[in-house]
Amino acid sequence: MDNLYEFSKAYQFGFDLRDVPLVCDCNVQPYHNLVAKWLKTMWKDFYEIKCAGPSKLKGQLLFKLDPIEFICEKSTENGCQKGCSCIDQPERNTLNINCSNAQLSKMPIIPTSNFSKFVHLDLSHNFIKDINASYLKRLSFLDLTGNRLSHVPEIIITQLDNATIILSHNKFLRAIPRNMQFRSLCNTTLSYLQLDCGCDNVWIEQWLRSKECKSKHEDLTGFMCLVPGTGLIPAPKFKEDMVVCDAKETILGMLAGINSSFLGLLLIVGLFVYFFRYEIIVIWLRINQTNKNHDNYVYDVALSLNEDDDELRKWVTLNLIPNLKRYSIYRPYFDSDFGDVRDSAVAKTFATCRTFLVILSESYLEEGVGDSDEHPERSWTENEWKFAWHQYRSDYSKTVIVINYDHLSSYEVKHPQIRAVLRVGHVVNFGNHGPEDEFFHDVIRKIGPAGSNGRIRRFGPGSQQTDFVAMPGFLVPKE
Template sequence: MHNDTFMNMRFLRILDLSSNKVSLMDPGFLYNMHGSLFYLNLSFNKMSTLDITNGIASKQDYFCLVDYSHNSIKSLTNKKTWKLKMNTTLGHGGMVNLSNNSLTAFFDLNTLRFLGFEHLFLIGKLMNYGFDLRDNKWNCDCKIYQFAKAAEPFAKYMSRGYFDVKCYAPRKFKDTSMLTIIKDHLYDGLICKLSFADKCPPKCRCMYQPAVRNRTLIDCSDLHLTRLPRMLPDYNVLEVDLSNNNLQNLPLQFRHMHKHGRNIKRNLDRIRLFNFSNNQIRMLPRSNLFHLRKAEIDFRENNINSLHRSMAELNPCNIYLDTVEMQCKCEDIWLQQWLPKSDSKCHKNVHVLCRLKGQLISIKSMTKKDLGCRIPNTNFIWISTIIVAAFIIVVLLSASIFSFRFEILIIGRKFIKYFRGTSYPMTLFYDVYIACNEEDEKIRLWLTSHLLPTLEVNNMLRVFWPCRDSEIGVPREEEMINVMSNTQTFIIILSEEYKGPVRWNEKEWKHAWHNYTHDLNREIIIINYDLLEANEIAKRYLGAFLRIGQFIDFSNHKKSIENEIASLIIKQDKNLKKYERKISSHSQIDDETFPFLKQYPLYSEFQYKE
């Protein structure tokens, strides 16, 4: 029957083709029917398949009955790969009678996807439909489980006659209503037997049982097997029974599987129960055991006489070994920590007995000496530990001293001066040398209007400021070295990065630090003009002053910064009066001692006054 035969009969209400010899029906007949067809009767024909598009309608809102009963329908098809979309409407439907056919396999998720229902919730679009599936040869197996679990909340409301669908197989459920299975939760018997096509190993019996931990049972017991199965079904929770066989060399079996490229990891990771009981196993595999860490393994009733340390990767509560008698060595001492404690629920799973002088003694009771272990010299261990600890302390201390060497030098220098006292030589010509960013107009303005008058006028200190006092034509670095070597205190003003073509600031810092570290009589005063952090300063030795708090914060407005700087300079010569410093310094300066001073106007002025 073609799908366009009655296409233009918009007022066709009843179409009765029952008791004929119709064997084929084109897909889309009912789905595309655009009219007012209420009754379609194709019962008692010879149809063996039915397309999904002939069981639902989308172009007409209602129909009363579509009757496909008493055919030989064995399966549903989807020849046009129809898919139900989210925005597709299937009308208000009607009754679809599929009773008295030969359907056997129920609709699991894979079948529904094949029929065009990508997601299970799309079945809700068929709520207004009724499907009479009675009197088919339904096999109530694992495929019913998902449907049964989803139908549990609605089972008590399913009172219509066509819901009374009964099982034909297996024998356990023959003539049992599916509603009874749902209401009484008879899910354990819903199993699917797997064949060789499903990768069930030859001669083994395999079945999928979703109601019990979603497990797949592979029963290969009592088959006189000498080798491990080479394939396993593609399910996630496997329980493999290899008991009562003739398995012997498991390490060789595992190596053979790995050598021939079989995916051991994928197979072992999916196993949750591995039964090797009552075989002839003497040795356990040393590799790949960690893939079985999620599984319970039964090795009882074998002849195992050694346990490799790789067993430590497994949980002892998941392994059944009963009693293992072995010749214990020092390398087996790990078993004392691995075996379950006596108060553990699984302490009977594994017992390891060692042969010692004709007796069997639990390995838990064996000492290192009994196991033949070499007992280390305690004194040697203590001495080695002390040496290593001392070495680590020295290394850490050295690293700390190196990291904070500048801070330690500055603090240590202060302590030495405090206990030893300080005497100022009268041969130093300048009291203060000012190092700053000469390109910064704000710094220059502050120096000329505030700091220099305070130092020179108010406190009669001799100040050298390169920006003002340098002699024209004299090499600057040579002049810098000569002047700084004859200066008492260095004032370093820290500001943002210097932009000049020559970084004179860093040269001044270097010579100031050199004089400071080689002469206890010299001092450095740091003024943090731009509120820099210690890690923002290029030279770490200047950052050390900031880290220990030995600097003047330019943001401190509680008192005059200029007076604070002057007091720090005057404090260094507290044993001499300011007036005596002024008049005594020049009387002892002659041309032979400081020949380079002749070029400075300040020196000529002092000589003239003298």
């Protein structure tokens, strides 16, 4: 069976597994958890399954065992660091790694687990100086007793926010990071440390007072402060008034704080500008849009849509274009001259258009099919958008209007420029205007007045037409 829950399909049957040589290790624990409570009310004699291994559990009844005993020991071949023991204990959702006295000078590699989320790591009595590692956020326990730490970066303490930390007996460690003050002393052990206590760490007094863990006083045994002019005292007795912080240090501290705040602000602004750069461009173009003489353009409106969508093309032909009959309209899929290279013709004609009306559907930016998967051909709509965006950015009198035909959220659109227009540009949501004439009125209002060319709506290369009949996908001149 591929899935344990398939057992439910055979609920009325029984499964006699009594002679199966089952190894009662970590792989058994998930099954045991699912079945054990149920068997209390549905017990049958053929559920008396016995373990064939490991040796200490051999012969014992599976469902009489404490699931704590279902463990797997990882070998070096399975990713356990040489000199360490790695035991996966799914019942506690923990991978226990013991590297105490393993002669390590750097953080060990740890194996993966298919059962446990957390890691309990004992690195006591080694030679580790740097505790940076990619898996720190997974740790629920970290013992660094008796190592060679001289510095602990603040980022490390942040990553170990949910872990119990033991830093005892690190004789080279003279300072602890400031963000340590946000940790509880109940999951922090600092015994037999000697810190240099001065103006930079007067926060220790308040921390030890406010974060006191009354049930674990021994965790501060031998935790000492070397105070200038006072000497060595227990850290809980360190007071701010024992040190004199002159104005120069205070000013330098303030300047450092201001500088850090300013750099942080610059970083935030920089990230904001980077992630919303196209939104900023669209807002800037809207603010600076000018009303250039509309008669300077050959076409009032250029349409861009997925021409392969029959329903969409039919709606454009039978509904949208008749309501825009006051404007001269260019449709790349219909009005390009036969024999022209379409991309070149569209780029050239878009330069003579004042408004780009993009009908955004789910398939608008579907990727084209090219010679290979590595080099797909651009879709027509993607090129049309590229030409429209270039014209929009380079001429403040032009505008882009998006008809959101399929009610797409900006989060559903991967194209950054179209997503920006959806957020802060000219958008008309299809079908959200009540009566249909209100929808077309909104589109016309955003396009603005027609130029003198609007009295002649081009229909095919070089032709002129003011009257037409509709057929699916096309407009055909009346006889």
